[in-house]
Amino acid sequence: MAASMSVTFLDVGQGDATLVSADGHHVLIDGGQARDDAIVPLRRKGIQQLDLVVATHAHADHIGGLISVLEDKPVDTLWYNGDEHTTQTFEAFLDAALDSAARYVEPTRGRTKALGGLEVTALHPGGDTQGGHLHDRNIVVRVSQGACSAVITGDIETDGEHDILRSSIEVDADVLELGHHGSRTSTGQRWLEAVDPDYVVAQYSEGNHYGHPHGEVLERVERAGAEMLGTGAHGTIRMRCSGGEWQARTEAQGPVVAGDREAEAAPGAPAEEPPATEAEVGCIDLNEASPEALEQIVHIGSVRAEAIIDGRPWSSVSELDVIHGLGPARVGDIEEQGEACVR
Structure with a gap:
């Protein structure tokens, strides 16, 4: 039986939090802004410990929810880029990281952590990456399990995307998270073509004052022929892959089938059906599941x-x-x- 990997994009409003699970291992990439954004779903899922936590960069909407995770759960390894910030949220994150027993690593391009058949590879930053903005050294990772793969981008912008592409590191993936919540600063045409995803996911809050995801980005995704999902329109998005075949379930709509445009709501559009219950969203059928x-x-x-x-x-x-x-x-x-x- 083919190994499987699940990627869950948690609905944390205008922030990022992604949980990757495979072979009994768990990786959390960012944690949203509020202290309970990530810890509550982890507790609900019964996850007792994390093999890897990735804090992509120091902005509060990515690391705020990691504070409670580091305080509450055993974490084997913490990846962070080493940048400092002046906010109280960053100071609290730093304190939680120092107080935890997690092994601290500042990964650069090509660094890989193997967890059974699950591999997490840093695509960015490069060892010589410079810049004055926190997004310039934002950690980007590619996660893969057999024929299944996803790229989680945090707030990487087009300059960083081009830097990754110049390195010739493998970036193609079945699932791509839009950089910076779908901002026009990110997900350039070259990057989208290189990753060549079947699914694209944006993490954002419905009605946010930034206007994320921006229209020109959505147009590029549509031209690329990828299925578009967003936490603002769909709620938490749970995706599972086995043998290269993906299934997606959303809070707002239930199952989503690749290529089925009628099953997809455009970001910002109201769902045509009432939200599913938590059990329906995360249902693992005892009679059918692998x-x-x-x-x-x-x-x-x-x-x-x-x-x-x-x-x-x-x-x-x-x-x-x-x-x-x-x-x-x-x-x-x-x-x-x-x-x-x-x-």
């Missing part, structure tokens, strides 16, 4: 995932208490998490 998907459920490791598969079909989540080690308390945790379901 072992890798089942391991995203709290208290479910590889052995229990196989036990779930062996016990199919299931009529309800509560029946899991027949599996060794899953007593009523742990099954209660699974039900409270809201990821597992039986369709």
Whole structure:
């Protein structure tokens, strides 16, 4: 069975927070602005620790939510570019990083962290990158698991994109996050063509006063033929890939199929259907899910995932208490998490 990777773009308003999970490993890239932006979804998903946290740069809408994460969760490694900032949010982030047990790394282009079959590669900054703006040394990463790949950009702008392209490092990916929330300062034509994504995602707040995502960027995406998703229009976007095949689910619309334009709402447009419940958005069907998907459920490791598969079909989540080690308390945790379901 092909390995799978999930990429969840959390709806944190006008900010960035992306969770990548594969092979039982978890990577958080930015954390939104408010202290509970990232920690609440992590707790809801039952994620006990993080293998890697990437703080792309020092702006509050990217690192504010990482403060609680670093304070609350064991973090193996923290990637940050080393830039300093004068805000109280940055000072609190720095204190949390220093107080945590995370190994601190300032990655430069080509640095790779392997987590089972999941690979996280720094595309930016280069070792000689200079500039006076925090965006100039913003960390960009490519995450991949087998035939599945995504590029998460933070607030990289076109100068940084060109710098990456000049390096000839691999950038093609199935999923691309628009730089700087879809601003016209980012996602230039050359960059979009080089990544050549099937899906494009913008993280922004509906009605934000910046006008993100900007129209000219959306026009470039449309010409490129990629599916456009945005947290402002769709809420949290959960994407899962196995064997190079992607499935996307959104809070506002449920499943989205690549190439199905009727299933897609333009950013800023109201959803035609009412929002799905949390369980519907994150539903992992006990009767259909792969072992890798089942391991995203709290208290479910590889052995229990196989036990779930062996016990199919299931009529309800509560029946899991027949599996060794899953007593009523742990099954209660699974039900409270809201990821597992039986369709």
